[in-house]
Structures are given as C-alpha cells and as structure tokens.
Amino acid sequence: MxxxxxxxxxxxxxxxxxxxxxxxxxxxxxxxxxxxxxxxxxxxxxxxxxxxxxxxxxxxxxxxxNSGNGRVEPFSIAINHDQLTVTEFGRKRTIERQHFGGCKIYSGYPKQVRLCNHKGQDIHFSYYAISSAQRAQLFKELGCDSR
Structure with a gap:
C-alpha cells in the first residue's frame, strides 16, 4: 500500500x-x-x-x-511485505519488516509519528504529512495506537 x-x-x-x-x-x-x-x-x-x-x-x-516531469514527491509512505519506505523530497528511508518495532505518536509541537526500527535508525515524520483518512488507514495497517 x-x-x-x-x-x-x-x-x-x-x-x-x-x-x-x-x-x-x-x-x-x-x-x-x-x-x-x-x-x-x-x-x-x-x-x-x-x-x-x-x-x-x-x-x-x-x-x-511542483508539477510535470520535474515534480518532486514531497512525502510518501510505501508498505509491502518486505519493508516500509518513507520518501521525503526524494530522500528514501527504509525499515525492513523484520526490524519494524511499531510506531509511536508524539503529541508535542509539532506533533510527530515515529516508526521504530530495532536496528536503531527510527524514522520520524510530521503527523499531518498525510490526510486524516490516510493516517487512520496507515495506523490500522501498522497496528499503531492512534491516540
């Protein structure tokens, strides 16, 4: 997804x-x-x-x-059975599924989501990087507590 x-x-x-x-x-x-x-x-x-x-x-x-052939993808998360990949302005960060340790939501300012990696290189991104409907679906897919 x-x-x-x-x-x-x-x-x-x-x-x-x-x-x-x-x-x-x-x-x-x-x-x-x-x-x-x-x-x-x-x-x-x-x-x-x-x-x-x-x-x-x-x-x-x-x-x-930011459109056309030179469009830069500002933010995306791709999840498959092998890995989770977060892309921000062309910079890709990946967590292999076997090293994924869940996710946490930090409600400080700014509010952030942290994808935990057992290897120690967690991925942080803004809570509002994707829409509320996508967030709910992402948290459900990853088994995260969205509170």
Whole structure:
C-alpha cells in the first residue's frame, strides 16, 4: 500500500511544521529583544512578516509549481511485505519488516509519528504529512495506537 501527500495536505503540513519549528522560537527571541531593548516594535513586525512571508512563499511555490516531469514527491509512505519506505523530497528511508518495532505518536509541537526500527535508525515524520483518512488507514495497517 502507498500513502501519498496531496498538494493541499503538503501546503498545510509545511505551514504547521515551519510555524512551530521556526516562527515561534524566532519571534519569541525578537519579542524579548524588543521588550528589553530601546528598539521600536517595528522590528518585531518586520521579523514576523519576513518569517511568515518566507514560509508562505515556499509552501505556495511548491503548491503551484511542483508539477510535470520535474515534480518532486514531497512525502510518501510505501508498505509491502518486505519493508516500509518513507520518501521525503526524494530522500528514501527504509525499515525492513523484520526490524519494524511499531510506531509511536508524539503529541508535542509539532506533533510527530515515529516508526521504530530495532536496528536503531527510527524514522520520524510530521503527523499531518498525510490526510486524516490516510493516517487512520496507515495506523490500522501498522497496528499503531492512534491516540
């Protein structure tokens, strides 16, 4: 079975992940500098616009222009009787079935799924990388607790 990220889901996922990984910590740091410094609040707004603008521009570019022969597959999971393969922007990571140790869901920010590998190289990906229907089917197929 193969689970592929739709363009719309990819757009949402990129905004979600970038917001929690980059925007929140950077904006917090800028807010502290502005609060305790002599600088004006304009620098806070400039930083916010730049961070959000960059993340939004990248997500929109992928949504609008990632097509045709040169299309890069943003995210997919392929499962067969031998292995699990997770592909992110052309980078493939594989866990052989005999080494698969189940999956765990981390509900921090950003929320993540971890596919456990008995060999020690677990695969992490965003919980929102695929749609909720695909997630439910994936968790059922892998025998994961989706809570």
């Amino acid at each position: 193969e689970y592929k990220q739709s363009d719309r889901q990819g757009f949402f996922n990129r905004l979600y992940v970038h917001f929690f990984l980059y925007a929140v910590p950077q904006l917090s740091a800028v807010a502290l500098v502005v609060t305790f410094g002599d600088d004006s609040r304009a620098s806070l707004w400039q930083s916010a616009v730049l961070l959000i603008g960059f993340n939004l521009a990248f997500a929109l570019w992928l949504l609008l222009f």
